[in-house]
Amino acid sequence: xxxxxxxxxxxxxxxxxxxxxxxxxxxxxxxxxxxxxxxxxxxxxxxxxxxxxxxxxxxxxxxxxxxxxxxxxxxxxxxxxxxxxxxxxxxxxxxxxxxxxxxxxxxxxxxxxxxxxxxxxxxxxxxxxxxxxxxxxxxxxxxxxxxxxxxxxxxxxxxxxxxxxxxxxxxxxxxxxxxxxxxxxxxxxxxxxxxxxxxxxxxxxxxxxxxxxxxxxxxxxxxxxxxxxxxxxxxxxxxxxxxxxxxxxxxxxxxxxxxxxxxxxxxxxxxxxxxxxxxxxxxxxxxxxxxxxxxxxxx
Numbered sequence: 001x002x003x004x005x006x007x008x009x010x011x012x013x014x015x016x017x018x019x020x021x022x023x024x025x026x027x028x029x030x031x032x033x034x035x036x037x038x039x040x041x042x043x044x045x046x047x048x049x050x051x052x053x054x055x056x057x058x059x060x061x062x063x064x065x066x067x068x069x070x071x072x073x074x075x076x077x078x079x080x081x082x083x084x085x086x087x088x089x090x091x092x093x094x095x096x097x098x099x100x101x102x103x104x105x106x107x108x109x110x111x112x113x114x115x116x117x118x119x120x121x122x123x124x125x126x127x128x129x130x131x132x133x134x135x136x137x138x139x140x141x142x143x144x145x146x147x148x149x150x151x152x153x154x155x156x157x158x159x160x161x162x163x164x165x166x167x168x169x170x171x172x173x174x175x176x177x178x179x180x181x182x183x184x185x186x187x188x189x190x191x192x193x194x195x196x197x198x199x200x201x202x203x204x205x206x207x208x209x210x211x212x213x214x215x216x217x218x219x220x221x222x223x224x225x226x227x228x229x230x231x232x233x234x235x236x237x238x239x240x241x242x243x244x245x246x247x248x249x250x251x252x253x254x255x256x257x258x259x260x261x262x263x264x265x266x267x268x269x270x271x272x273x274x275x276x277x278x279x280x281x282x283x284x285x286x287x288x289x290x291x292x293x294x295x296x297x298x299x
Contacts, residue, residue: 099128180259
């Protein structure tokens with residue numbers, strides 16, 4: 001018996017019946033409380049005794065009482081049932097759609113200047129919603145998304161991936177950024193004008209590829225004076241007069257603390273941000289709420 005049952009998981013229903021028998025001192029009273037027959041209670045206790053390989057209940061006169069092993073089990077059984085009840089209670093908000101978790105991956109500019117508004121709106125609608133944001137380059141973010149370690153990505157398009165669902169939701173202009181007071185051509189600088197400047201550009205990504213394509217002269221590959229992994233660093237260096245840059249409008253439109261001059265390019269250059277999901281992703285209420293709030297920013 002011990003060899004057959006030892007190692008099997010404990011049955012919470014059997015533990016609950018055991019506690020009722022001990023507390024009420026009777027198989028019949030335990031059966032009445034649980035709304036089952038007395039033989040059913042006896043089977044539950046027998047099954048638990050077989051599982052543990054010990055006698056748990058003994059009759060003293062007309063009363064059912066725990067053996068020494070039963071007394072040792074009793075406190076553990078109560079704690080296990082309490083933990084199970086706590087776990088079930090913790091699941092109730094998820095079942096009712098009142099809470100949950102959404103893991104977002106995004107680039108630096110969107111995470112600083114765009115996502116906070118969407119996150120605040122989603123949390124206002126669902127106060128119990130937990131939202132985490134991972135910041136990185138688009139390639140790493142999409143790789144994590146495909147591995148399901150992220151639920152949703154917000155990246156500059158295009159976003160390659162056969163298993164990805166992509167929705168363009170936000171368009172922003174890329175602006176020429178110069179030290180304050182710099183002369184800017186009427187109508188905005190063109191590519192030839194910008195190629196003559198000392199350029200400080202963000203390294204890598206779809207936005208950089210779009211800038212390179214806009215700047216490129218026939219049979220010429222642009223080489224900026226310096227490349228950086230931080231848009232904030234670029235703005236600081238431009239502000240102290242070390243060069244010009246081309247940056248997303250989100251990164252500069254609220255910037256009041258640095259002496260900068262900004263201008264549209266000629267012709268205008270824009271980029272589109274996309275909401276990216278796995279095609280097979282289950283849309284929880286929290287994820288649907290985040291998507292709705294991101295779309296509202298685009299509107």
